[in-house]
Amino acid sequence: MQGVRLLGNEQIEIGEFQDPVPGPGEALIGLRYSALCGSELGAYRSSKPMAFNAGHEAMGVVVETNGTQALKPGDRVGVHAIWGCGQCNWCQEGKYTYCDKRRGTPGTHAQLLAAPEHALVKLADDIPDEVGVLLSGDGLGVPYHAAKRIGTQPGDVVVVLGVGPIGLGNTLMQSFLGTEVIAVDVNDRRLELARELGARHLINSRETDPIAAVKDITRGAMAHCCIECVGRSDALLQAFRLVGKAGTVMALGEQGDVPVNIGRDLIRQDITLMGSWFFHLSEYEQMAELYRRGLAVEKLVTHRFPLRDAAKAFAEFAAGRTGKVLLQMPE
Ligand SMILES: [Zn+2]
Ligand SMILES: [Zn+2]
Structure with a gap:
């Protein structure tokens, strides 16, 4: 072969x-x-x-x-x-x-x-080949599993930090679930893709400080959740500052040690830090159902x-x- x-x-x-x-x-x-x-x-x-x-x-x-x-x-x-x-x-x-x-x-x-x-x-007959790849592979599985773990509610503000393929998948999934997605990246082409997938706000972090911009968009409240899809320590540390009190930071970008200040970043803000790895094949049917409902x-x-x-x-x-x-x- x-x-x-x-x-x-x-x-x-x-x-x-x-x-x-x-x-x-x-x-x-x-x-x-x-x-x-x-x-x-x-x-x-x-x-x-x-x-x-x-x-x-x-x-x-x-x-x-x-x-x-x-x-x-x-x-x-x-x-x-x-x-x-x-x-x-x-x-x-x-x-x-x-x-x-x-x-x-x-x-x-x-x-x-x-x-x-x-x-x-x-794959059921109503699942086209290309959709089948995404539903059984991680293109959609990772965002779906993460969304279930986060438990975002319609109307929540969600920052997707980094809109490579996984960030784009999260943008699509979170928008479909009714959250207000703010996409952050340094790449305008990918930000434009994020808009097509449902992001309401785009921030090019090379030109605009994401923390100031999110503060503006949320009138000071900051986001309910930040999904970190970059896999760099500075991005994860920034995620703590992009969410408001009692917010959730979801780490999806693989990386090693990150110097989190437990008192300042976590405890005193009531922040929940989560990790989520991949998804379960047993979740396939649930994802196929979302596709049938218009995802x-x-x-x-x-x-x-x-x-x-x-x-x-x-x-x-x-x-x-x-x-x-x-x-x-x-x-
Ligand atoms: Zn993969
Ligand atoms: Zn086993």
Whole structure:
């Protein structure tokens, strides 16, 4: 099969790889779409070459099964990026991110993928392919899971700090839930995308101080919640100052130590600091229901490239010129 190999230093190639063979309880998927994720950019920019690629959001059609219970050839399926052991209590509940023996998808920027049945979700006929990628991958799952954890109410003011793909997903989700979204970024193109996805206010933090601007918009009250999608300590520290008393700071950008002043930033403001990692495949049906009720998931995708143009796809994505980018696999 053909697939993407990350060579390091922002170089990639399309190579020939051995076809995967489905193990017991697994299905072989002929992938149709694989989405690029911001979490792959570390590997893309690193000087270390990879044996394969870090793609993990995909959908396709079952071509062969090896002892699966419900799946059969011809079924359209979405692939979940986190695979649990399938046995433990968390896995029984469909919460693979909590499984101690979890593992990641072995690269989906390729024509074929062998995956355990429990990591696949059968897509209903009314779910188009592109929507299926977003509902089973993290493009919408992360914002959905975070929204459930935050519990925002219609009318709340929510600052989305950083509107890369995850920030854009949060903008879409929060707007759909009826909150007033303030999008903050340094990239005007992405701010414009945020507006199209429902953001009511745009702040380019290169030109305008977000704290002063949010103070203005909220007449001094500051936001109810700030969703940090940058993954930098200065951004997380700024999030504490963008929310008002009893506000919520949701950390979605992965990072290490951040020097939070517990007294000033948390305790004396009654602030809730939360983290949220990924989502549960068991939440898929709830997300599909939101799509059926009008959540315009498909708007998150701004670019599509055939597999052979994967280098261009990565370059555009890494330059911050896109929303969600899909690679389309050759038949
Ligand atoms: Zn991802
Ligand atoms: Zn498990």
